[in-house]
Amino acid sequence: MILVRHVDNTKLTPPQQWTDRAAKELEKLHEDAVDADKKFLFSEMWREDAIRDRLIALMDKCWYCETSFVRSPYHVDHYRPKSAVAGEAxxxxxxxxxxxxANYRLSCHHCNSGGARYGNQSAGLGKGARFPLLGQRAPEGGSLDRELPVLLDPVASEDAELVGFDRQGFARRRPEQPYSGHEVAQDLCRVDETIRMLALNSDLLTEGRSTLIGSVIELVQLYLIRRDDAVVAQYARKQIDSLTQTTAEWSAAAASAERLALLAHDRSGDDAPPAGETEANAAEGADGGTEPQTATADGHRVDLRTLVAALPPAAFSAGGIALTGRGKRGPAKATLLEDGRIMCFRQPMNTPTSAARMAAGDDTVDGWAFWSLTVDGKARTLADLRDTLIAQRG
Ligand SMILES: [Zn+2]
Structure with a gap:
């Protein structure tokens, strides 16, 4: 089941005339590349309608956040940034x-260049020239086959399967998906980092998605409760189909909500509406509800689910445990919740590193060393607590 919409760009073919001009422009770049100090001059051919229209024909919404725009042009984003890589001077x-x-992705302004908001706060600069990797960067002009991008790629179907949504409209990593070995080695979660860098849980998106999710749940209930009335059932089915179709705005969240509502109904065993279902027991994102919700074997190196289970429940009695950190911008605060998530700027983050980077406005911070909490009157870093836990468990 794919939750963020996968875009199949394999059949993208620009007009021959464009391809010929592009080949000439690329030749010029190769000539300029010989001089290490020369600044590249790009002819911005990717902005031409011939390209944008073909990308729109593949999927008429932002490929990263699924927002549709009517009166604002889409950006043509280079998935791998063309003229710089952030953090690598x-x-x-x-x-x-x-x-x-094949490197072009249709993008909204917020995903590409920033401007999204969390309350009264800017959600950052967007993707821009950010393109972090989990391993080695390919040499200039070299093969990209072995590069492991942190940012989820809308044209990679396996990436689309990693993302789910909660009832409040927040995108999140599907809890039953195991972390890759490279994520474990780097102590970070690709989904959380993508959500952070592209502000995929900005106010505009969470508000839009939660309204949509509410509508889908109501329609599913209507469909289930009134299925003996063909006219009503047909109406509800048609509405659900139009909200969940691949091309519809935020339809990954709508499709997730439909499955969640049907799953809740199946479990209840009767016609009781699934409205009371909480996120945890609805097993958001669990196909058939059989996948484990607990942390995977190595998950405790990336997120805090194992760690919070080892803390006394009373520690969460005030609603969560205060986390403190200090970064370039000064002191930072967050709250560790009982389910292992970290609330930071009213954003639920699933991993300490993404939460710390968001709090510190710094793409290089290690959240395990950044955050401290007080245990028995003594401040300890998350890294320290994790290492103690790992040592105890052998
Ligand atoms: Zn977007």
């Missing part, structure tokens, strides 16, 4: 992919 960017349509 010497990197000249993936210039050799500047005119490669």
């Amino acid at each position: 010497k990197h000249r960017g993936y210039w050799w992919l500047a005119y490669d349509p």
Whole structure:
């Protein structure tokens, strides 16, 4: 089951005339590349309607956040940034992919260039030239097959399967999906990092998704309760189909809500509405509800589900445990919840590193060393607590 919409761009073919011009432009870049100090000059051919219209034809909404825009043009984003890589001053960017349509993703302004908000606070700069990896970066002009991008890629179907949504409209990593070995090795979660960098839980998105999820749940209830009335059932079915179709705005969240409502109904065994279902027992994202909700074997190196289970429940009696940290911008605060999530700027983050980077406005912070909490009157870092736990368990 795919939750974020996967875009199949394998059949994307620009007009021949565009391809010929692009080949000439690329030749110029190769000539310029010989001089390490020369600044690349790009002809912004990716902005042309011939390209944008073809990308829109593949999926007419932002490929990252699924927002549809009527009166604002989409950006054509380079998935691998063309002229720089954030945090790597010497990197000249993936210039050799500047005119490669396979590197283009349709994007809204917020995902590409920032401007999204959390309450009265800016949600950051958007994707821009950020392109962190879990391993080695490919040499200039070299093969990209072994690169492991942190940012989820809308054209990679396996990436789309990693994301789910809760009832409040927040995107999140599907809890039953195991972390990859590379995520464990780097102590970070690709979904959480993508949500953070692209502000996929900005106010606009969570409000839009939660309204949509509410509508879908109501329609599913109507469909189930009135299924003996063909006209009503047909109406509800049609509405559900239009909200969940691949091309509809935020339809990944709508599809997730439909499954959640049906699952809740199946479990209740009668016609009781699933409205009272909480996120935890609705097993959001669990196909058939059989997948384990507990942390995976190595998960405790990435998120806090194992750690919170080892803390006394009374520690959460005030609603959560205070976390403190200190970054470039000064002191930072967050709250560790009983389910292992960290509330930071009213955003539920699933991993300490993404929460710390959000709090500190710094893409390089390690959240395990950043956050401390007080245990028996003594401040201890999450890394310290984790290491103690791992040592205890052998
Ligand atoms: Zn977007």
